[in-house]
Amino acid sequence: MGYNIAMVTDFFYPQPGGVEFHVYHLSQKLIDRGHSIIIITHQYGHRSGIRYLTNGLKVYYLPIETVYRSASLPGIFISFPVLRNVFIREQIEIVHGHATWSALAHEAFVHARTMGLRTVFTEHSLFGFADLGSIWGNKILKFTLVDAGHVICVSHTCRENTVLRSGVESAKVSVIPNAVVSRDFKPRKGDENASGTKKEEREEQDGGGGDDDVVTIVVITRLFPNKGADLLNAIIPKICMADSRVRFVIAGDGPKFLDLEQTREKYFLQERVELLGAVRHEEVRDVMVLGDIYLHPSLTEAFGTVLVEAVSCGLYVVTTKVGGIPEVLPGNMTSFAEPEETSLVETTLEVIQKIRSGEIDTTHFHDSVGKMYSWGDIARRTEVVYDSLDLDEVNESLVDRLATSICLM
Structure with a gap:
């Protein structure tokens, strides 16, 4: 009953x-x-x-x-x-x-x-x-x-x-x-309507002259201080200066959106940092599959459902070691950093090199998430x-x- x-x-x-x-x-x-x-x-x-x-x-x-x-x-x-x-x-x-x-x-x-x-x-x-x-x-x-x-x-x-x-x-x-509803967060290879891989899509966006070594970092979050918006704003220029083949796609809105726009203008990163603003939940998957890494610089988090969604889409997660985040995913799916600039930049750059060298295999992530959550x-x-x-x-x-x-x- x-x-x-x-x-x-x-x-x-x-x-x-x-x-x-x-x-x-x-x-x-x-x-x-x-x-x-x-x-x-x-x-x-x-x-x-x-x-x-x-x-x-x-x-x-x-x-x-x-x-x-x-x-x-x-x-x-x-x-x-x-x-x-x-x-x-x-x-x-x-x-x-x-x-x-x-x-x-x-x-x-x-x-x-x-x-x-x-x-x-x-x-x-x-x-x-x-x-x-x-x-x-x-x-x-x-x-x-x-x-x-x-x-x-x-x-x-x-x-x-x-x-x-x-x-x-x-x-x-x-x-x-x-x-998560894992069927709503399939990797690009699981999309029957997909015309190619993430790299091919980036090349198409770059006019056909894309670099295979370009790594795209996706961020989808509310741009509030507790979600690490200030930390994100500080590390983007440092990561871009340390590696010229890194691109950011940032979705989300909030009081810190203007700060990100100003940082992009200050460091002339218009071609490398894409600000999408607020996106509907049904559009989250379409944004995530554009990337290789999901970056989550939160300062406090009880769980972090978006991390599970990102992994289900075949992204490797770089996040801060705060709150309940370490409980969410196993160690082979994520790398943790301290919630401060230097640690997060170093960890992100290390993961970028592992992505390029092929050390990280995300092909099984989607199926694993479906069994876990x-x-x-x-x-x-x-x-x-x-x-x-x-x-x-x-x-x-x-x-x-x-x-x-x-x-x-």
Whole structure:
């Protein structure tokens, strides 16, 4: 017998991102396993009201304003009337919230517990303990997860971080990683419509006079400081000066996009650094197959789904050794650097030479990723978490809190 589940988060399509991707694909696989899933998020521009996606997935785009990076205005009772109405109308049994910075998820969590519903929370990111934003987020997390049914983290590093930040019992925290739809991220050789190899495509772009030794480095990321945009901006000129046969293709948008444009102009790298701006998720594969190396200079990362996507496309990964990134891929698929300029430049240049010499073989990467990361497996493991939730415990917790409130009156 399936559950009626509400996925609640501020971060969902049409905005691209890791949380959005996770929520959508997990919901699709849970529907395939016989569960009834709805998604509750805030409106995106003119997209408001109820929409239906593939497989009958129902999405509530609530008329709530956002304040920063698609996060809704924090509050306790702002969305209570509409959330209560949706929970009752859809006969929701489990409320599954996603992401610390989703104020809507926290608010739904509070109201779900008062209504006697079971709750699960998934954390997708890592946060510190000293800066003002992290202190505020950690306090909110402690308040909403004080009696959570269960917490899911996308990596073991994320699990340790969440337990320290929230004070949740470690026994109530599980690790379930992200996954990819490997058939959507095939290498160029697996594209039936492909006209040639990556080198042939580069030669065509160069007017037929391309150099076989040219190595293309692909970067697809949100251009924010925590994603290493400043570090990327610093290392591009150094790598280009150290090796004249290196080319960059950078996709993504954010406040640091202008800095990259200025750096490209300053060092006259217009022919070697291509800035694509924001790309849709369905276009990510087409960008990745242009490259030989995927560069990920992030300063903090709980998992890094884009790394799995890159490897599935047949790229070798160069990334920083931070957060949960070392847990994602085996050593033969990636090289790690410290999150600072010199280390990242040296590591990247070493990998470039290995690519040219043929020391790195990526032909088996796609098949290996398909076996390591599957949304079907992620949905099955999430279902086990749902089955572990004790409704009697939820009701006892609710009665205890109500009794405490009455005694304090």
